[in-house]
Amino acid sequence: MSKGEISEFVADLERQGGEPLPDARLVYKTYGALNEDHSNAILFPTRFGGTHEQNEFMIGQGHALDPERYFIIVPNMFGNGVSSSPTNAPAPYGGGGFPDITIYDNVRQQYRLVTDVLGIERFAMAVGWSMGAQQAFQWASLYPDTVPRLACLCGTAKTTDHNRVFLESLRAAIEADSLYQGGHYNAPPLGGLRAVGRIYAGWAYSQDWYRAKGYRALGYETFDDYITGYWDALYKERDANNIMAMTWTWIHNDISANDRFGGDLGAALGAITAKTVLMPCMTDLYFRTADSEDELQHLQSGRLLEIPSIWGHMSAAGQNEPDTQFIDQVLKDLLAS
Amino acid sequence: MSKGEISEFVADLERQGGEPLPDARLVYKTYGALNEDHSNAILFPTRFGGTHEQNEFMIGQGHALDPERYFIIVPNMFGNGVSSSPTNAPAPYGGGGFPDITIYDNVRQQYRLVTDVLGIERFAMAVGWSMGAQQAFQWASLYPDTVPRLACLCGTAKTTDHNRVFLESLRAAIEADSLYQGGHYNAPPLGGLRAVGRIYAGWAYSQDWYRAKGYRALGYETFDDYITGYWDALYKERDANNIMAMTWTWIHNDISANDRFGGDLGAALGAITAKTVLMPCMTDLYFRTADSEDELQHLQSGRLLEIPSIWGHMSAAGQNEPDTQFIDQVLKDLLAS
Numbered sequence: 001m002s003k004g005e006i007s008e009f010v011a012d013l014e015r016q017g018g019e020p021l022p023d024a025r026l027v028y029k030t031y032g033a034l035n036e037d038h039s040n041a042i043l044f045p046t047r048f049g050g051t052h053e054q055n056e057f058m059i060g061q062g063h064a065l066d067p068e069r070y071f072i073i074v075p076n077m078f079g080n081g082v083s084s085s086p087t088n089a090p091a092p093y094g095g096g097g098f099p100d101i102t103i104y105d106n107v108r109q110q111y112r113l114v115t116d117v118l119g120i121e122r123f124a125m126a127v128g129w130s131m132g133a134q135q136a137f138q139w140a141s142l143y144p145d146t147v148p149r150l151a152c153l154c155g156t157a158k159t160t161d162h163n164r165v166f167l168e169s170l171r172a173a174i175e176a177d178s179l180y181q182g183g184h185y186n187a188p189p190l191g192g193l194r195a196v197g198r199i200y201a202g203w204a205y206s207q208d209w210y211r212a213k214g215y216r217a218l219g220y221e222t223f224d225d226y227i228t229g230y231w232d233a234l235y236k237e238r239d240a241n242n243i244m245a246m247t248w249t250w251i252h253n254d255i256s257a258n259d260r261f262g263g264d265l266g267a268a269l270g271a272i273t274a275k276t277v278l279m280p281c282m283t284d285l286y287f288r289t290a291d292s293e294d295e296l297q298h299l300q301s302g303r304l305l306e307i308p309s310i311w312g313h314m315s316a317a318g319q320n321e322p323d324t325q326f327i328d329q330v331l332k333d334l335l336a337s
Numbered sequence: 338m339s340k341g342e343i344s345e346f347v348a349d350l351e352r353q354g355g356e357p358l359p360d361a362r363l364v365y366k367t368y369g370a371l372n373e374d375h376s377n378a379i380l381f382p383t384r385f386g387g388t389h390e391q392n393e394f395m396i397g398q399g400h401a402l403d404p405e406r407y408f409i410i411v412p413n414m415f416g417n418g419v420s421s422s423p424t425n426a427p428a429p430y431g432g433g434g435f436p437d438i439t440i441y442d443n444v445r446q447q448y449r450l451v452t453d454v455l456g457i458e459r460f461a462m463a464v465g466w467s468m469g470a471q472q473a474f475q476w477a478s479l480y481p482d483t484v485p486r487l488a489c490l491c492g493t494a495k496t497t498d499h500n501r502v503f504l505e506s507l508r509a510a511i512e513a514d515s516l517y518q519g520g521h522y523n524a525p526p527l528g529g530l531r532a533v534g535r536i537y538a539g540w541a542y543s544q545d546w547y548r549a550k551g552y553r554a555l556g557y558e559t560f561d562d563y564i565t566g567y568w569d570a571l572y573k574e575r576d577a578n579n580i581m582a583m584t585w586t587w588i589h590n591d592i593s594a595n596d597r598f599g600g601d602l603g604a605a606l607g608a609i610t611a612k613t614v615l616m617p618c619m620t621d622l623y624f625r626t627a628d629s630e631d632e633l634q635h636l637q638s639g640r641l642l643e644i645p646s647i648w649g650h651m652s653a654a655g656q657n658e659p660d661t662q663f664i665d666q667v668l669k670d671l672l673a674s
Contacts, residue, residue, distance in 0.1 A: 160544075160547065160548065161547040161548070161550070161560050162539070162543075162544040162547035162548065164560065165535065165538045165539040165547065165560075165564070166539045168535050168538075168564060169510075169532060169535040169536040169538070169539055172510070172528075172531050172532035172535040172536075173506075173509070173510050173513055173532045173536075175528055175531075175532070176510055176511075176513045176514045176526070176528035176529045176531065176532040177513045177514065177515070177528070178514070178515045178516070178528070179515070189513070191509075191512055191513035191514070191515070192513045194509050194512075194513065195506060195509035195510045195512070195513040195532065198502065198505050198506040198509040199506040199509075199510075199536055201502045201505075201506070202499070202502040202503045202506055202540075203539075206499075207497075207499040207622075207623075207625050207627070208627065209499075210497065210498040210499035210502065211497065211498070211499065211625075211627065211628070213498070223498050223501065223502075227502070227505060285544075285622070286544075288544050288548075290544070290545065290548065291548070
């Protein structure tokens with residue numbers, strides 16, 4: 001479904017790391033209508049490499065995120081190519097000059113949009129997948145009164161070492177391409193992007209998925225067709241600086257890395273009052289159930305439900321209908337609770 | 338321990354993929370002495386990126402591989418920088434001109450060495466880790482009369498899709514570095530090598546190992562010290578063409594990809610008569626227990642023993658003493674059986 005309204009919130013973006021980014025564009029799409037008492041809003045931030053479009057498989061009649069019933073807000077994360085990003089920021093902020101932006105920076109700006117522009121004091125729910133889950137976590141920790149329900153799919157409140165090593169390898173692959181030139185390239189560093197896609201391929205899906213030749217369900221007959229037709233093709237079109245911006249954000253994800261919590265992750269998690277569902281996938285290679293279990297101990301009202309799938313991290317990407325239905329039902333139950 | 342004799346077997350290397358490599362040097366090291374009836378030999382091939390030196394932690398008095406008792410032969414795999422490799426082959430075979438060599442090619446040449454030069458008809462055992470396990474598997478399948486006991490640590494008889502996607506990412510990272518020049522470089526492609534190390538870092542150890550800050554046991558206080566001090570430093574010294582040669586060998590590993598078995602993996606495994614122990618590590622990210630379980634079904638006399646460790650693939654690398662002792666005991670039991 002693509003019906004909805006695309007708007008933008010333009011304002012200076014305060015950054016934890018330094019000077020504000022002036023006139024930052026926070027592009028968001030909304031689905032459905034806000035009800036009279038402003039109580040039916042759902043926040044659904046975007047994930048790495050995704051825009052509002054990649055969230056739309058979860059939105060529609062019959063889904064938990066039903067625009068007939070809810071007002072669904074999808075803010076595009078900075079760096080994703082739609083909101084202010086290396087690919088669209090004016091000089092001197094475009095390309096290799098794009099500033100470092102944290103999850104905290106993203107969420108604080110989203111808060112201004114939600115409260116000042118949209119006039120919402122309290123969501124029905126915040127939900128996100130992967131980097132979207134990071135934003136949802138940060139929201140619930142910073143603004144507990146705004147987030148009564150929280151669903152985090154395949155994402156953690158703080159990036160783990162093992163997750164980081166994956167991200168460092170993506171960045172090293174781009175930096176290995178001499179066309180990259182520290183971000184000041186004229187032609188895209190296609191070799192680096194190809195390597196990024198092929199690294200990602202080994203993490204996004206599980207070993208069991210490969211053993212079951214899961215790529216056939218994506219329409220590829222052979223492993224080689226899949227690698228070239230899916231990953232090479234996908235990353236050839238992506239922008240290296242956007243990837244560098246988003247991986248920087250991801251690496252530095254830590255909902256406690258701010259003045260409020262001073263690095264105390266337990267306190268930042270403990271501040272969450274939302275009814276929370278943590279949903280790691282049992283075969284996710286970088287967001288592990290064990291990580292979610294650690295988080296769960298600090299939550300006031302949390303539970304953990306594994307996504308029972310061999311689709312690994314991609315179980316929540318809308319590629320496998322049984323997983324999508326499983327998640328949808330959990331969200332329906334959470335909204336009804 | 339480093340006592341032992343280094344020798345070389347020089348002969349044309351027949352290759353499945355084309356013309357022989359003339360005067361190929363198969364460098365091997367032996368430990369201990371062959372007994373009178375030539376019954377005490379153990380074959381222990383090398384692994385990816387390793388030479389005979391990296392096998393020596395398993396060899397010594399008190400170990401299963403005790404040179405006081407056994408005659409241990411460590412053949413260096415082609416491409417590893419010691420036996421014929423891109424870094425040492427004369428023109429036109431050096432550097433980017435190095436030919437593709439399979440596990441089968443390696444093992445057939447080792448067989449000539451073992452039978453013609455060393456006069457051994459039957460080992461006490463063949464054992465290997467990772468690519469060494471691939472060679473041991475191939476030995477036991479092609480020459481079952483020579484291999485009465487077989488131990489395969491963290492290695493499979495055929496490279497799986499999921500394992501291959503990891504290898505393709507290593508290769509793509511090297512190819513992303515324009516200094517690589519298709520293998521015809523003058524200066525090493527250091528950016529590509531750095532990326533290779535950082536990709537490897539995410540696969541070699543498990544998520545649980547990172548969660549437990551296992552790098553502290555390696556002498557690194559922080560994650561950053563570990564990434565730069567271990568992986569960056571290690572791969573800065575490695576040769577890109579050697580990596581390309583060995584990953585080609587690894588990708589094409591399939592003990593049934595030969596005239597004898599015509600691609601029938603079940604038949605190639607079924608031809609193994611050795612008492613076999615398959616030892617995947619329970620947290621290995623690329624050689625999975627499920628893969629070993631599939632293999633086990635075809636073996637005449639096999640059993641599976643998981644290495645109970647968070648050290649992942651590196652559990653058999655000699656870095657964690659409890660794992661080394663666990664493996665050593667299994668090998669002792671196998672030799673006594």
